[in-house]
Amino acid sequence: MQNNIIFSAQNINKFFGHGRKRVCAVNDVSFDITDGEIVSIVGGSGCGKSVLAKIMLGLYSPESGSFLYKGKPIVNTRDHWNEVQSVFQDPFGCFNQFFSIRTQLKDAFGILKNKPSKQEVDKRVDEALLAVNVKPADIEGKYPFELSGGQMQRMLLARIFALKPKVLIADEPTSMVDACVRANILDYLMKLKVELGMTIVFVTHDIGLAYYVSDRIFIMNDAKIVEAGRPEDVTQNPKSPHTVRLLEDIPDINREWIKK
Amino acid sequence: MSHILEVKDLSLHYLTRFGQKIHAVTDVSFTMKQGEILGIAGESGCGKSTLVNGLMGLFIPPLYPTGGEVMVNGESLMNRTPQDVRRNILSQKVSMIPQGAFNALNPTRKIKDIAADVIAAHSEAHKLSKPEIYARLKERFDLFGMETEHILNSYPIQLTAGERQRSVIGISTLLNPKVVIADEPTSALDVTTQKVVIKMIFDLLEKNIFSTMIFITHELPLLRHVAHNIAIMYAGEFVEYGTATQVVHDPRHPYTKALMGAMLSADAGQKNRKPTTIEGAPPSLAKSIKGCRFAERCPSARPECKEKDQHMRTVGERLVRCDYAE
Numbered sequence: 001m002q003n004n005i006i007f008s009a010q011n012i013n014k015f016f017g018h019g020r021k022r023v024c025a026v027n028d029v030s031f032d033i034t035d036g037e038i039v040s041i042v043g044g045s046g047c048g049k050s051v052l053a054k055i056m057l058g059l060y061s062p063e064s065g066s067f068l069y070k071g072k073p074i075v076n077t078r079d080h081w082n083e084v085q086s087v088f089q090d091p092f093g094c095f096n097q098f099f100s101i102r103t104q105l106k107d108a109f110g111i112l113k114n115k116p117s118k119q120e121v122d123k124r125v126d127e128a129l130l131a132v133n134v135k136p137a138d139i140e141g142k143y144p145f146e147l148s149g150g151q152m153q154r155m156l157l158a159r160i161f162a163l164k165p166k167v168l169i170a171d172e173p174t175s176m177v178d179a180c181v182r183a184n185i186l187d188y189l190m191k192l193k194v195e196l197g198m199t200i201v202f203v204t205h206d207i208g209l210a211y212y213v214s215d216r217i218f219i220m221n222d223a224k225i226v227e228a229g230r231p232e233d234v235t236q237n238p239k240s241p242h243t244v245r246l247l248e249d250i251p252d253i254n255r256e257w258i259k260k
Numbered sequence: 261m262s263h264i265l266e267v268k269d270l271s272l273h274y275l276t277r278f279g280q281k282i283h284a285v286t287d288v289s290f291t292m293k294q295g296e297i298l299g300i301a302g303e304s305g306c307g308k309s310t311l312v313n314g315l316m317g318l319f320i321p322p323l324y325p326t327g328g329e330v331m332v333n334g335e336s337l338m339n340r341t342p343q344d345v346r347r348n349i350l351s352q353k354v355s356m357i358p359q360g361a362f363n364a365l366n367p368t369r370k371i372k373d374i375a376a377d378v379i380a381a382h383s384e385a386h387k388l389s390k391p392e393i394y395a396r397l398k399e400r401f402d403l404f405g406m407e408t409e410h411i412l413n414s415y416p417i418q419l420t421a422g423e424r425q426r427s428v429i430g431i432s433t434l435l436n437p438k439v440v441i442a443d444e445p446t447s448a449l450d451v452t453t454q455k456v457v458i459k460m461i462f463d464l465l466e467k468n469i470f471s472t473m474i475f476i477t478h479e480l481p482l483l484r485h486v487a488h489n490i491a492i493m494y495a496g497e498f499v500e501y502g503t504a505t506q507v508v509h510d511p512r513h514p515y516t517k518a519l520m521g522a523m524l525s526a527d528a529g530q531k532n533r534k535p536t537t538i539e540g541a542p543p544s545l546a547k548s549i550k551g552c553r554f555a556e557r558c559p560s561a562r563p564e565c566k567e568k569d570q571h572m573r574t575v576g577e578r579l580v581r582c583d584y585a586e
Contacts, residue, residue, distance in 0.1 A: 245452065
């Protein structure tokens with residue numbers, strides 16, 4: 001096994017439900033993700049991309065096939081989360097409403113094995129907040145319900161920037177922020193990759209966004225990876241009809257999109 | 261009546277529990293003709309959703325009107341009680357398509373019951389029986405090209421996000437409203453579903469269910485395809501107002517330029533283009549702001565910008581709130 005392979009999947013399957021209602025969410029998927037690359041998983045709703053992300057986090061285990069993190073299967077999720085962290089899609093479901101944001105950002109360090117000192121925690125939280133364009137004073141004493149969806153999503157990202165994990169699984173981290181903040185966050189993700197050598201798995205439905213950030217793109221449709229390759233190849237010479245459809249459905253200012 | 265919607269110097273504020281006024285919308289004026297689609301774009305917290313509440317005349321504390329006038333079909337929406345607005349304005353004159361379809365639908369009731377409520381609440385003069393209401397619903401939902409029976413007899417949780425959003429659009433437009441306000445109807449959907457939903461909106465426009473629409477979003481490229489006119493909002497003010505092509509292809513206000521520069525595209529050669537980011541945050545609306553509101557973050561700001569209030573002026577056939585825009 002090569003050392004620089006972070007995730008290695010061989011023919012993994014994941015099903016939900018039983019009997020006639022059995023649904024296949026991940027169907028015979030194989031891939032390798034190497035150290036320090038940004039991989040985007042792109043697909044429409046319900047194509048299985050979030051399930052794949054949760055398998056990488058160790059929240060689901062595949063029913064067949066082998067899924068290895070650094071050459072070993074994921075046994076203890078607590079240990080796994082020391083190195084692999086995530087940003088989830090729905091920021092409203094990710095914070096406890098009864099504690100202030102700052103407390104929760106500080107509590108996030110509890111997951112680490114080597115907890116930094118109190119001063120260090122405060123410093124890192126402040127840095128992380130600035131990184132996502134929020135003044136620490138602005139959220140001082142604020143509770144989750146006082147923030148907008150975009151602000152909450154930035155808080156989730158701030159948590160990642162503070163923890164500095166080795167691998168980040170980002171499931172639609174910019175679904176609720178506007179274009180300017182989105183560009184900021186993507187720039188910061190790329191900075192994390194360059195400075196810390198973080199491996200990032202980016203789950204999105206926007207192929208334009210994936211093209212901008214990633215080193216490799218996986219296109220998923222109906223539980224399968226239908227196309228994988230460099231962003232230039234995937235967007236310029238799409239092989240799969242699903243990729244073509246994803247590209248066509250983006251409202252681009254220079255192209256006829258929908259007839260009026 | 262030439263204008264279906266007239267908004268004149270509309271200002272709205274929120275009153276906090278400490279007695280502080282947050283001026284969320286300041287001096288917004290525009291008019292809309294029958295059949296026009298106006299797109300409003302701006303970043304989160306710029307007052308888009310507050311403006312929506314103002315345009316419906318729905319002032320539920322802590323939101324209060326500071327001044328100005330909203331007229332739909334020559335009828336003023338100001339100074340009405342929320343009860344009056346609900347009964348006589350909403351759904352019939354002005355209707356809103358809400359942002360999150362899932363939060364807008366009662367999870368314990370079937371779609372047909374939620375929709376029947378809308379008809380029942382507005383048909384007091386001639387009471388309709390349940391079968392009559394359901395027949396009307398079926399007729400309307402058949403227009404959408406969806407599986408009517410399946411949708412009407414489902415609970416919201418049984419539908420996909422796209423079906424849910426389309427049901428919400430169906431319910432919002434049941435009573436053929438004069439003006440429809442769509443508040444980010446597609447921001448939670450993936451690109452393919454987004455296209456389906458937009459197609460449905462165009463379908464309804466074609467079938468004359470409604471004709472005038474305000475479409476609110478932060479995706480400018482989407483507005484380019486949907487709207488006739490676009491207004492860009494920043495910190496509670498309109499900063500640029502022009503036709504869709506003018507604003508998207510040839511932005512003049514520094515803020516619009518920055519917004520357009522932040523768009524990502526999958527086109528060839530765009531990978532190494534750095535999207536522009538706007539540093540800093542919009543000003544707090546709790547204090548009165550002197551000078552241009554964008555001056556703090558503007559890349560081409562001059563020292564005098566912070567002193568001098570900016571007003572809308574005509575630049576290149578559209579309105580721009582910047583004295584130095586060319």
